[in-house]
Amino acid sequence: MTDTLMPEILPHGPDGVVLRLGLTAREQTVGAVQALRAAIETAAPHGVEEIAGSLTSVYLRFDPARTTRAEVGAAAETIAAAADLAKATLPAAKRRWTIPVVIGGEHGPQFGEMAGAAGLSEAAAREALLAARLRVLAIGFTPGLPYMGLMPKEWDVPRLKEITPNIPRRALVAAVRQLIIFTNPTPTGWRHIGQTAFQGFDVTRDPATALMAGDEIRFEAMTPADLTGLEADNVDGLGGATCEALT
């Protein structure tokens, strides 16, 4: 084991670099990526105009008129070295969201299957879901779609080989120790374990994208009747979710 962890610096278009810490979303990699991203967001190198990322890498877009690829790479290496990524864990969250969800039943038809694949009873899986202190690790694929994780190790269940054709929008789905709330009806191999009234992206709302990478996420249980009530009065599209600032 080495006691230093430095990103591989890779080109992405003439105005971009990718800082990659791994090819797969291992727990240590995910923590180090969030720590590196937070460190860069705190002190963005000169000429960097955009910071985004995935579970395994951080993406920087720079203005080639104001800086160079070499300068951005060198600045990123300095930040990475100072962040001591080998020991890094998830940085403190700035916000905590609590999102109501109906778990299992007709609103989460694959919940039982998911619990079984994780070697848990439905009651234990439900408890784990409600006890989880998750983080938004990345937003992407489609606007406002959060990748949340990581769930405990037993939730490291691969996606289904057979695609489920039409999972509804705002559904909670699970795979590979991660959870997603869909923003649109989506065909997927992720298992449909619950239903929220939380709309991650709504162009009529400001901001349109509710969540940000780094946010803490907790789920609270609601009944199908609660869901019906939220859906009937959901002007902000947040589906009863609340957000508190953490200082």
Next chain:
Amino acid sequence: MTLTIHRTGPAAVQDLGRPHRLAEGLSRGGAADRLALLEAAALLGLKTPVAGIEMALMGCEVTTDTATRIALTGATMQASLVGQPVEWNTCLTLAPGEVLKIGAARAGTYGYLVPAGGIQTTPVMGSVAAHLTAGIGRVLEPGDRLPAGKDPHPDAPPMVLKPEPRLTGGAIRLMPGPQTGLFDDDTRARFFATAFTRSRTGNRQGVRLDFDGAPFASGTGALASEIMQAGDVQMTGEGIPYVLLSECQTMGGYPRIGTVIPQDLPRVAQATPGTALTFTELTVEEADALWRPEADLLSTLRRAVQPLRRDPHDIPDLLSYQLIGGVIRGDETEA
């Protein structure tokens, strides 16, 4: 002022999109052929590009309530003003009561109709561009009335621009990307030696490439999703390449063999089904050295526009502008 759409093919309002929103999962979007909006701005004498109508393969019919200049760029389309043929890559003046009819594309996929004051529909997240995969905006429909800005120089003479050729495919320059190293040398060499054609499958998210031969494999089954963007050449699980365009998703788990440099992306976007495309390999240093800000490109284009003269000797490409244009009746798209 208002532009009224009377008939239309698949068309939508586009500008240069919404940059810097990858962290929200929103790709930049905007014109599939960004150069065409810069060319339109140059023809209209504008210092910054404005929003226009992007027309995919089929045009539209428009009228105005206030005289305005309109630039026509991108895919060359049949066009007539009050029944008289109109040359592409020019600007014209549309007066109230006159009908500008844009018909089918003769070459290329995306044509642009840009009023001098720009389309000024209500911005969403800082842009008027339709981003249909994100649920922003919509395609145009007959009867739509689009607010547009006032023409800043309504009396300016009509201009013409010889566009950078990009409607018939050809060699596309590819720079290494974050996942290029996940493909072995033989696979990369074969990719650059392969004659591709633009598939029938394609839209503003990306275009599929057809080819003869084995799939392009990579050893990356467990690859976690990473950020992706327009220009990336993604290999699906079946080893089929797709070139991602302006409305692509922002994260994906399929490996990408490289990134088309921005200068050559309009050439991919404009390729019609069956058009031949090949890829040539650039180093990162070569690609970086070619980069130019769009503001510089616009300055160069503004210096390249010339007054439109009706003397045939002065028209840059007699065949495409005059003889073919001259046989248009102007009513080919009548049902």
